[in-house]
Amino acid sequence: MLNTVIIGASGYTGAELAKMVSRHPQLTLTGLYVSATSLDANKPLSELHGQLKGMVDLPLQPLTDLKTTAAAADIVLLATAHEVSHDIAAEFLDAGCQVFDLSGAFRVKADGFYQQYYGFEHQYGQWLDNAVYGLAEWNQADIAQAQLIAVPGCYPTASQLALKPLVVAGLLDCQQWPVINAVSGVSGAGRKASMTNSFCEVSLQAYGLFTHRHQPEISHHLNCDVIFTPHLGNFKRGILATITAKLAPGVTADDVTAAMEAAYSNATDQHAVRLLNNNTAQLDNVVGSCFCDIGWQVQGEHIILTAAIDNLLKGASSQAMQCINIRNGFPQLTALV
Amino acid sequence: MLNTVIIGASGYTGAELAKMVSRHPQLTLTGLYVSATSLDANKPLSELHGQLKGMVDLPLQPLTDLKTTAAAADIVLLATAHEVSHDIAAEFLDAGCQVFDLSGAFRVKADGFYQQYYGFEHQYGQWLDNAVYGLAEWNQADIAQAQLIAVPGCYPTASQLALKPLVVAGLLDCQQWPVINAVSGVSGAGRKASMTNSFCEVSLQAYGLFTHRHQPEISHHLNCDVIFTPHLGNFKRGILATITAKLAPGVTADDVTAAMEAAYSNATDQHAVRLLNNNTAQLDNVVGSCFCDIGWQVQGEHIILTAAIDNLLKGASSQAMQCINIRNGFPQLTALV
Amino acid sequence: MLNTVIIGASGYTGAELAKMVSRHPQLTLTGLYVSATSLDANKPLSELHGQLKGMVDLPLQPLTDLKTTAAAADIVLLATAHEVSHDIAAEFLDAGCQVFDLSGAFRVKADGFYQQYYGFEHQYGQWLDNAVYGLAEWNQADIAQAQLIAVPGCYPTASQLALKPLVVAGLLDCQQWPVINAVSGVSGAGRKASMTNSFCEVSLQAYGLFTHRHQPEISHHLNCDVIFTPHLGNFKRGILATITAKLAPGVTADDVTAAMEAAYSNATDQHAVRLLNNNTAQLDNVVGSCFCDIGWQVQGEHIILTAAIDNLLKGASSQAMQCINIRNGFPQLTALV
Amino acid sequence: MLNTVIIGASGYTGAELAKMVSRHPQLTLTGLYVSATSLDANKPLSELHGQLKGMVDLPLQPLTDLKTTAAAADIVLLATAHEVSHDIAAEFLDAGCQVFDLSGAFRVKADGFYQQYYGFEHQYGQWLDNAVYGLAEWNQADIAQAQLIAVPGCYPTASQLALKPLVVAGLLDCQQWPVINAVSGVSGAGRKASMTNSFCEVSLQAYGLFTHRHQPEISHHLNCDVIFTPHLGNFKRGILATITAKLAPGVTADDVTAAMEAAYSNATDQHAVRLLNNNTAQLDNVVGSCFCDIGWQVQGEHIILTAAIDNLLKGASSQAMQCINIRNGFPQLTALV
Structure with a gap:
């Protein structure tokens, strides 16, 4: 013990x-x-x-x-x-x-x-x-x-778990910075009294545009510049990240799937990622759990990924x-x- | 002007x-x-x-x-x-x-x-x-x-508008104190930073048992003792009061309806009460409006009334x-x- | 196995x-x-x-x-x-x-x-x-x-766990029916599509006045008539019951505490009740857990009890x-x- | 009349x-x-x-x-x-x-x-x-x-009111498609019973990736291709759009401000747009109102805009x-x- x-x-x-x-x-x-x-x-x-x-x-x-x-x-x-x-x-x-x-x-x-x-x-x-x-x-x-x-921080965890398989496999065109929009529950701000966290003042909104300290944390560990925009959501727990990125020339949807599956095998006792492939991640499926759900969709040269975690748990x-x-x-x- | x-x-x-x-x-x-x-x-x-x-x-x-x-x-x-x-x-x-x-x-x-x-x-x-x-x-x-x-205060407004027609018409047995349970939105606590109002701490609960200052305000103006239990709800605005009371001997549902209709005529430009009779009041129907919705149901010697207002408006x-x-x-x- | x-x-x-x-x-x-x-x-x-x-x-x-x-x-x-x-x-x-x-x-x-x-x-x-x-x-x-x-049903579980120690110990005046007001999360209505459960239509309100089938279930097993008023709350899970009752002549706050502690010992591996005594039960403390939290307050001949459970779990x-x-x-x- | x-x-x-x-x-x-x-x-x-x-x-x-x-x-x-x-x-x-x-x-x-x-x-x-x-x-x-x-549709209204001043003034590099992420309240799906709209099933999530019919409506009227990703939010009313775009070479923050102010004068009786400049749009400030709030921030060659409307009103x-x-x-x- x-x-x-x-x-x-x-x-x-x-x-x-x-x-x-x-x-x-x-x-x-x-x-x-x-x-x-x-x-x-x-x-x-x-x-x-x-x-x-x-x-x-x-x-x-x-x-x-x-x-x-x-x-x-x-x-x-x-x-x-x-x-x-x-x-x-x-x-x-x-x-x-x-x-x-x-x-x-x-x-x-x-x-x-x-x-x-x-x-x-x-x-x-x-x-x-x-x-x-x-x-x-x-x-x-x-x-x-x-x-x-x-x-890692909560936003960086969701963002990197979704993007890292693509970056590592060389599937992303990092010249065009991936756009990460993420919404976090209010618990991300910690347990304290403040006007910002006051129940009646909480309202869905973006904050920290271009200046949040999780942007360089993500870019540094991902080795790919990103534009990261956090949002405060009207709920207690959870983070949903929606990521829009450009694929490297010639990359197909199958390439993406292969990279994802290689990164996260199906055995969920070895890691805490659940791949949804063509589905989108839903906040309530991960709140209270240790998992990160990741979904994605490819069209032409673009990919949209969604990743959801409980900010207090996997985050x-x-x-x-x-x-x-x-x-x-x-x-x-x-x-x- | x-x-x-x-x-x-x-x-x-x-x-x-x-x-x-x-x-x-x-x-x-x-x-x-x-x-x-x-x-x-x-x-x-x-x-x-x-x-x-x-x-x-x-x-x-x-x-x-x-x-x-x-x-x-x-x-x-x-x-x-x-x-x-x-x-x-x-x-x-x-x-x-x-x-x-x-x-x-x-x-x-x-x-x-x-x-x-x-x-x-x-x-x-x-x-x-x-x-x-x-x-x-x-x-x-x-x-x-x-x-x-x-x-008047917010809770007293909802409570009195529902009970006063009955008290005035002598339809209530005030010996058995009416039980008023009311749920208020967080805005009732005012615009300020506090742990109690902090988004993640708000959770449906009763407070001020037997001691809230609105209890004597209601009893005083109604001229009828009451048991009043306020609750904090997980929403920004609105109050819903559910009131259980004993009717005076022999009082019928029709007597109640007559008293209500006498107190609040249908012309809504003369007052701000909307009678629902056999329906129950719903919070969202009054949030953002100046109205108090009142519904009730009689069974045997008991009556249950529901009253809803926007705590910041009619309250x-x-x-x-x-x-x-x-x-x-x-x-x-x-x-x- | x-x-x-x-x-x-x-x-x-x-x-x-x-x-x-x-x-x-x-x-x-x-x-x-x-x-x-x-x-x-x-x-x-x-x-x-x-x-x-x-x-x-x-x-x-x-x-x-x-x-x-x-x-x-x-x-x-x-x-x-x-x-x-x-x-x-x-x-x-x-x-x-x-x-x-x-x-x-x-x-x-x-x-x-x-x-x-x-x-x-x-x-x-x-x-x-x-x-x-x-x-x-x-x-x-x-x-x-x-x-x-x-x-047992969800409402009856919360109501009976709070009232039964008092009834069994003979501390309640059941001539004056206890008034049970309870608010349930929408999941209590089951997993199905209906206008009532539709997100935009859900709004705090009472329903089933005097007629809900959980009223006779409670009265029957408690051996004490009650007035039970269920409410639909604007949340997914949990039930909070607020119960107002009259004590038998001469009963003190200490008698109530003794009855509660006798009914539910502190060893939480033998049962799923947590006694809060002078505190009130809060919904979010039990959502996701198997516990029923019970608080109460006595004043004069009246008692107010609050009980909270997760309707899908302990309920x-x-x-x-x-x-x-x-x-x-x-x-x-x-x-x- | x-x-x-x-x-x-x-x-x-x-x-x-x-x-x-x-x-x-x-x-x-x-x-x-x-x-x-x-x-x-x-x-x-x-x-x-x-x-x-x-x-x-x-x-x-x-x-x-x-x-x-x-x-x-x-x-x-x-x-x-x-x-x-x-x-x-x-x-x-x-x-x-x-x-x-x-x-x-x-x-x-x-x-x-x-x-x-x-x-x-x-x-x-x-x-x-x-x-x-x-x-x-x-x-x-x-x-x-x-x-x-x-x-116009609800998403297109928020998106176009924010982007149109920039497109019309030639400040945007439309070669790199603007990324529009928008979250809508559940009322956007209309008044009907469905599992998707069922209270307990609603959970923040993206939907209609690359395929929502509002994408071509926006692109067509804006004369600029966009990537549009709608999201279902856990609230009844309102839309918040967060838009990330690349500015045309040499465009400054001042150019953007000038274009916005030219498009929407301050006289709010002539239109329903409120410019927030360096602030971000907040959902609750527009719910129940006819206004579209627009904020933005420029860094280097990128701009992030936020726009909020009531989906049932301005939308x-x-x-x-x-x-x-x-x-x-x-x-x-x-x-x-």
Whole structure:
């Protein structure tokens, strides 16, 4: 049994992680932590997330002593703000813990990236270099060896799982940037009070045009420039991405199907992608599940792909758990289906 | 043309009032005010409420000089917090303005009521005595003469419009307290950031069991004790009240129908109630409208009534406008249909 | 391993049952059936319910040969219409199968009940007499011995779990009928095309005033007359019941708490009720889970209780699975948490 | 006063039209018609659309005698199926009525279009030639003279209002097809029972990839090929279109702004477009209103535009009313604001 702690456990992804760890046959949930100043400190997690009552009633502890916490942990899940992950990850890594970071702090190894998109200078270049990007279906071998896994963002997960088979197989004309339109549930903004998230103010709309930090994350890992436009949807959970792209000259619908099937075999215990081929992905089919549904259609030189995930699960918590499973040699979807 | 100002114009009821006043052929919207410290001061109202763009682009002014504001106004709409209405109403009244207060500050003339339910001692007993309760369908004669009209709360409007015809006609057995269950849209909580109103936290639930301040407002004006249980619903606007009550001995379904029809004639230009008789009220039929729909069913000695209103309109703004129309001799639904 | 078949597997409860049976360590899902004339025959279940793709891809077979189907099954789940359950249950029972019926066909042993509320004369009086009402928390000993278990309706489950501890302990004044207001998600109406269920027509409203067939089911099993008013809510899943009742003379809040805690111990592996005491039940805390959350508040001689369940789970499928577990000596929440 | 009849009045656009005509100072609503075989015949419109109670209680008449109906009408609104509009329009036109057709039957003058996209051969080539496309902001002069106005579809209205200023000013590189992603409320599918529209089945998803008949309508009238991907959203009303396009070489953000402002002056009584410039369009700001909100952002050679309308209003009924107003010399937004 591996001792597992969750830092930043009060939010929506923290709650999902706590549920999964509790249910995992090889993990023991040994600690839930919030920042030392949090008003939620010492409350049972189930007081904040009523659906966990009777399932995860462990209290949220204030994170006051990193060293002691690190010493007692085998696995550390960071469901913290980017800056916090950046600041504390090294302490856990130095203590030998496996660290799975759900923030953006270790995702992109590109000069000036953190200054430009996250507003801080990265201080842990070594760990950034060693971090493995936890896109579970694509980096399995590296994840199995890594000490620090940077779990991808929610939009990048949906977008890359759909596009990567085409890019890798050379089927895409990346000169004409793929257009990614994606709609996310409000939980993507985290658990907090704000006018933007206020029930009566939520209304379907685009935001962050040309400037969202997930655009460079996608382009960097895909090695293909994209235009990415996120939208806020009037629902709690889920992401639907609709992607329009130009195929390389001569590419046929059959080429696309072959590339997709090669990338994602049908055995769903080895990965969490479900291919729909000529169907389109539907949000409600993936909400509450660890799967990414991908559909597509080709006409002439154009392709439209649709991809749907639960933003809190495959877009965060369940993908982190997939990485834990890969890293520790457990069946990949343990505690997930 | 009557100069009309709205104090507390930044909220949801303020926005609705601004739209109505702009559209009213005998009123001129001469000022929109927010508290002097509001961050919204000097913004056009349509910047906060995008649906008003091109319709009400007037800026929100900080309310710094009550006297000057009062001197220039014929009609004052107070869409302010209870304490603010309490504190500033007299200034406008003393200047001779007609004051329509949408807060609870002048609704109930009962000893100790404000201390117990609103947490402050009422300082304006004289004005409280003179205030007329603006339940438009029932206090028409008094409203037509009053200088200060206390517009009823949203839950009390739906509840009283359904029950009052029965109480007045002596058809109810008030010994067994009527049970009022009502579900309100989230806008009833006002325009503000809070965890309770946060999109992902909103979930159908009862609140304020036995303690909501609308319970004594209903009981007081109805002259019949009630058990009132409000609920938060997962929608933006509207209130649906379901009321279960015991009829007085010997009362028949026909007696009820006669009482209802006597109270609310069919001419919908004289009032804003629509009788459904054997049908049940549906929320979406009244959202966006000034009407209260009322249905009922009798079985043996029991009656179940359903009443639906738009909480921001008949439960607040359009009822205020009905009162303005009554007070000034305009057709009652001017600017409302 | 027990061979388990689901009859009427194409609907929402059927899909939930299929997921649970697949996941259960002691059950094998050996057949999914629909009526011989169904257009869904021969389709994989996951074609109708996309969320099951990769999890339950078994095809829906037309039910043409009852005897053969019965001979091969240990456990039969009837997720069929009331009339169908009534007609076919005996065939499975005679073959020695355990039958768990989710319809209303065997729930109420009262003269004339089926004629009045279901429109047919019951032909299987013997089996009706032998049927055990599957309210899992209350009839555990009988369920453990029964061959035919009539799983309760969704509204009755929420209502009875909240009221039964009080009735059994003699704390309620049943002379004054408890008032049950409950709001259900649209899935309660089943998987079918109708104007009533059409997305744009759904709007919060009461229905079936004084006439819903769940009223006599509740009154019968509770042994206390009630007034039950169901509502259609603007959401897919879940039921919230708000119950207002009069306590017997002298009953205190402490008496109520004691009765509740006696009825539902804290060990949530023995039952599926979570007591909230002074909190109110929230819909989203139970959607997707097998739990019933119950809160209450006492004031003077009145009590208000709130109870929330997932209508498709504790109100149907997961309660059926609880009954299977009880009947076969498995831990009660196997495959449910 | 002009006698106005609505054919196909039972649907959602019919109901909106009835409300507008009733409220219009120069129109008299003289008849509401449904097909002779409709089950809704002889019901008051407000029985189908409860929100119209007390406002439009006129009965729905079966359309049995086209000639008599035509003879008594000055203005005819066809809210009928495409085939029905195609079949009956000529009868009204020959009788001298002004005809405003909300179907697709007279929108596109291109060989083979109706056979390919609507499945019927067009029989009224002459009237098709004479029909004016009722995109109110762009075809004002022609609309003012026309006898037959083909009111545009909902998606085409949002898409064209956003793109047309750029195409007309030559600012777009149409070689790289603009990508239009649009999400529509469920009311766009009409008032009918179907599994697709069933409340529990509705889930955000793309549909009609590469094949929706609004794609050629947009391309034809815009004179620029586009890739159009419609989506079904989990809400009743509204359309949000997000459009990604490539600008012609050397075009700047200022050029775009100038073209937009030239196309849509600020005087909102002359048209129904509201320019948001650097803001993005939000669905809820236009639901229930006659306006189209348009925002945009330029980066390098790319532009992203967002456009929002109420699909039943600017996407159908209120645009038809704008056309009536233009055709008859009334202020353009009469009965609309």
